[in-house]
Amino acid sequence: MWKYFIPLIIFGLVFVVLRSGMNDIMEGKNVNELPSPLIGRAAPEFELPSLNNPENTIGTADFAGKPAVLNVWATWCVGCRQEHGFLMELSQSGTVPVYGLNWKDTLPEAQQFIAQLGDPYIDSAFDGSGRVGIDWGVYGAPETFLIGPDGTVLEKHLGPMSWGIWQEKFAPYLAPAGANP
Amino acid sequence: MKSLLSLLAMVLLASTALAIDADEPLEDPELQARYEKLIEEIRCLKCQNATIKDSPAFLATDLRKEIKRMLVEGYTDDQILDFMVERYGDFALYSPRARGKTLVVWIVPAVFLLLGGLFLANIVRRRMKMPIHDEPDSGS
Known part of the structure; x- marks a missing residue:
């Protein structure tokens, strides 16, 4: 008798496995986001022309020794406009220095x-x-990285940032020592 | 004959029109062959279900350029694949390296094949023991 339930049990198991694979979609998460192999590793060093003074350079050396946010943006990127208000607020709040990486863009367009x-x-x-x-x-x-004072990449977010995402993913790393994130 | 030739020409021209990688091939045919194999192995993370060979995204174009540069500079295929994995993660390769978490995708199919094989062998063995009737199965 019990063997007639075997197909049902197999179906149930398959359902559970496939349904768990859909969790992120059901919760409205960005399913294109992939785990970054960079997290926990040293931030890749760079030195590039500064957008504001192209004769000067800016790079990883500029944010050594302090936590920093590196936001990858471009003028052609819709999500970057979406998160711009948040970045303005974050920068004004003085929580953490915010740097930009203007990616695949032209200098005049980015400056504008x-x-x-x-x-x-x-x-x-x-x-x-x-x-x-x-x-x-x-x-x-847009992609946003949080870099620790020792130069390791602590966190990465793909897609527009918001205060909600900031609180959930980034803020715990900046909590003062002793306070458990 | 003429229509056959024009058909052939159409088919041949269509295939060049489809090629996304419109860059000049590398001078060394050996490097070009390795290049063509590599770009079929690396995923375009922007589009996720296309190789960088098939993707018109600018990221794919940039990565193809980078691979050409590395090939000319003498990097091995493994070093180039590692370069991608280091930056974009295991998902960047269509055949992920068999290590750590990605072992699962290599082992699970083998396990299922084994289970299926055992299941099948069991059925066959049982049926072989059955007496051969000429009349339809009475449903034992």
């Missing part, structure tokens, strides 16, 4: 974007060729 919408960044590095983006495993702007 900043002039029109405001500049949330201490400075942006200009990566027109996208070569530094490759080193950082960037595959779709």
